Amino acid sequence: MSAGMRAVRIREFGNLATAGVVDGDAPVPGAGEVVIDVEAVPVNFVDLVTMRGAYQFRPALPYTPGKGPAGYVSAVGPGIEHLKVGDRVLGMAEYGGYAEKCVVRGDQAYLLPEDLGFVDAAAMSLSFDTAWMGLVERGRLAPGESVLVLGASGAVGGAAVQLAKALGAGTVLAGISDPSRFQQVANFGADDYVLQSGPNLRDTLRDRVMELTDGRGVDVVIDAIGGDAFDGAVRAVAWRGRLVIVGFAAGRIPTLKMNYPMLKNIEVSGLQISDYRKRAPELMRECFDSIFGLYSKGLLTPPRSETFALDDWRRAVEALASKSTRARLVLTP
């Protein structure tokens, strides 16, 4: 283990001109913690929002961004028994991943299967766990049930389509903004598509789902976009169905008239994945064990990713901000 390490340091919110890569001391794990020598870490949209100072949680300055570092365990703190130096893991941290070394809680470091590379593991983090928790925990998806995923061409939505099929769902419908995206979501396993943008989605989205489900509606909705699509989706839920709100990529946070849940005996719930890491680490481990197990069975395909050296972190962040690519952006410190 080297004595020092390099890490991206953000000094001011909303001003990346003062940020840079700095040399520092290698972290020492405290009780219940491990240090990961980072091989790959994703650049997530939430990192960008946090750097701008616009996220609901603000870290103390200066800080190092980066959730989902994947790499080798290089040190274990007191009380860690399930991991040892040299293990290949994905760690889920709030911050700290844009670095050569990152400390994570031992109960938030998940052993990787041998056949899953670090870049792919990093690229799957935050989207596959969010999708799994939405489908399984919040949505209580049962085998054979039908699923609608809004935002299916995105990271969370694409993971939700794949996971729904891998977990034994029946019909899986993908919400997309343009029919030209159907091939992409069909490759993930979607059976058909529903348009999630355009006029009067409240009616058109509902009518399309009803048409594709013989008037029954869908048992589970994973909604990563909100806005007008939510208004249509909530009317397209089957009797005793579950709609899980995951994000508002369409821009508007929708409101719900509570007569829908009452009259149709449906549930509308929400998911905030970081709370599960903090409050239900055992469930989170079950989530990653399930995802990695399905991957090893060949049932999941990691998203396409583009890699950047740590020194090129700014270029990766700019690519994310400008939406110049649909690939997952991954730093390889």
Ligand SMILES: NC(=O)c1ccc[n+]([C@@H]2O[C@H](COP(=O)([O-])OP(=O)(O)OC[C@H]3O[C@@H](n4cnc5c(N)ncnc54)[C@H](OP(=O)(O)O)[C@@H]3O)[C@@H](O)[C@H]2O)c1
């Ligand atoms: N709750 C949590 O714990 C959690 C965890 C992870 C992510 N999220 C949130 O989930 C959302 C999706 O994340 P992601 O990583 O999947 O994002 P992403 O990869 O950028 O995908 C965004 C999706 O939204 C669609 N979209 C964007 N603007 C739209 C509009 N105006 N109308 C209709 N559809 C639109 C896109 O479809 P087209 O390209 O076809 O337009 C795309 O499928 C984000 O809001 C993110 O913050 C929440």
